[in-house]
Amino acid sequence: MVTWYRLLDNAKNSLEVVAIARDYLATWTPDEISRLPPAVRPGKLRDESDVEDLHSRLVDEYRDTAATGAALDALQRITTFMVRSTLRLAELAEPKPTGEPGSPKQKSAASRREH
Numbered sequence: 001m002v003t004w005y006r007l008l009d010n011a012k013n014s015l016e017v018v019a020i021a022r023d024y025l026a027t028w029t030p031d032e033i034s035r036l037p038p039a040v041r042p043g044k045l046r047d048e049s050d051v052e053d054l055h056s057r058l059v060d061e062y063r064d065t066a067a068t069g070a071a072l073d074a075l076q077r078i079t080t081f082m083v084r085s086t087l088r089l090a091e092l093a094e095p096k097p098t099g100e101p102g103s104p105k106q107k108s109a110a111s112r113r114e115h
Helices: 004-010 014-026 030-034 048-064 069-093 104-114
Strands: none
Touching (some): 004 014, 014 048, 048 069
C-alpha cells in the first residue's frame, strides 16, 4: 500500500513533492473529484506554485464549507494532503544548518550569546 504522507516526508526536493502530489491526485476517480466544489477541483500541477495555489483555495473552501457526508470527506482528504504537501515544500525551502559562520545555526547561537 502506498503511504502518501511517507512519500512526502521522504521527498528530497520540490520537484519530488510536486510529482507525488500529481500522482496522488491521479488516484482520485472522476466521481471523487465531482464531489469537490468546482472552485477547488484540481487542475494540472506543474510546479510548486500550482501546489501552493491549490492548497490556498482548498483551505479557504474548507474554512467556509457547508458540505456534509461524502462531499465533506473528499474535501477533508484532499485538503489534508495538500496542506502536508505545502508544509514539505516549506521544509525543503529552509536553509540547512551547516555549522559554517553565518549559517542559520551559527547565527542563532550567536544571537543567544548576545542576549
